Amino acid sequence: MGRGDAALVCLILFLGRLSTPAVGQSASGLTREQRREFLLTAEIIGGRQNGEGLTLPWRLTLSDGTITHDASYSTVDERRSIMEFSDGSREVNFVDSYQYNIAAYDLAVVLGLGDMMPVTVERRWQDKHGALSWWVDDVVMDEARRLKKGMRAPDTEAWNRQMHRMRVFGQLVYDTDRNVGNVLIDKHWRLWMIDFTRAFRLWARIDRPQDLTRCDRQLLERLRTLTQAEVEEAVGDRVSSAAVKALMARRQLIVEHFDRLVAQKGPAAVLY
Numbered sequence: 001m002g003r004g005d006a007a008l009v010c011l012i013l014f015l016g017r018l019s020t021p022a023v024g025q026s027a028s029g030l031t032r033e034q035r036r037e038f039l040l041t042a043e044i045i046g047g048r049q050n051g052e053g054l055t056l057p058w059r060l061t062l063s064d065g066t067i068t069h070d071a072s073y074s075t076v077d078e079r080r081s082i083m084e085f086s087d088g089s090r091e092v093n094f095v096d097s098y099q100y101n102i103a104a105y106d107l108a109v110v111l112g113l114g115d116m117m118p119v120t121v122e123r124r125w126q127d128k129h130g131a132l133s134w135w136v137d138d139v140v141m142d143e144a145r146r147l148k149k150g151m152r153a154p155d156t157e158a159w160n161r162q163m164h165r166m167r168v169f170g171q172l173v174y175d176t177d178r179n180v181g182n183v184l185i186d187k188h189w190r191l192w193m194i195d196f197t198r199a200f201r202l203w204a205r206i207d208r209p210q211d212l213t214r215c216d217r218q219l220l221e222r223l224r225t226l227t228q229a230e231v232e233e234a235v236g237d238r239v240s241s242a243a244v245k246a247l248m249a250r251r252q253l254i255v256e257h258f259d260r261l262v263a264q265k266g267p268a269a270v271l272y
């Protein structure tokens, strides 16, 4: 083969690489916007449901021909005027809804916390509507397991900062199910908050003020300037106006809470 032929072969191989989709290409480098697009448009090629419950989320596999990735799909949408739990407690105006997973994610983005939650969109599948969340890559354990094993993050301060951000967000949206199974930890010790189907309660109070001991400076400033119109735009019809009003009242209480703490203890002890 002459030099000209060799160059032609190289060119053909090069063009071939450009046009052939790299099947199995890594999805981890995608931006949030690209993940969103993928979740909205990629074909659902498989799925399985862990456990037996009717409302348990599915683990679906999606592919756009280039990238294949999993996503969690929840269709739970339960509303009851009075809910009685197995421990005897009751909740008035109980809601457990996939809509809140989407609203929580969209609100987290507005607050600058979008990187702490998997991208979540609404998607129809098998004649149902549901929330489809990017399957978090490289999950090593959840918070329940970390606590059980007594494991500590290599950078404790960085870990605590993520925890405090999550607590502030959890109190803002009044999530009644912020249990240790809903906190995922990846191999870089990044904390991922999932499962907000029981958030957006109607109560205009902070559930656990004792959890709010420190706050990210940027988050506090963002909360200070957050308007009802911004929240309404983020959550749309997924959250009732009464629940948005309650959230705005909690926002005010959280800001006042931290302003008080800063006045008592000084900024360095509270803000980071």
Ligand SMILES: Nc1ncnc2c1ncn2[C@@H]1O[C@H](COP(=O)(O)OP(=O)(O)OP(=O)(O)O)[C@@H](O)[C@H]1O
Pocket (backbone or CB within 6 Å): 055, 056, 057, 071, 072, 074, 118, 133, 134, 135, 136, 137, 139, 142, 181, 182, 184, 194, 195
């Ligand atoms: N986006 C995700 N990425 C990785 N793992 C996920 C994701 N979503 C859910 N999971 C896994 O599936 C489990 C159940 O999902 P989820 O918490 O949304 O549903 P659930 O109905 O509340 O279940 P449970 O009652 O066990 O908390 C999670 O605890 C987690 O281990």
Ligand SMILES: [Mg+2]
Pocket (backbone or CB within 6 Å): 181, 182, 195
């Ligand atoms: Mg859960």
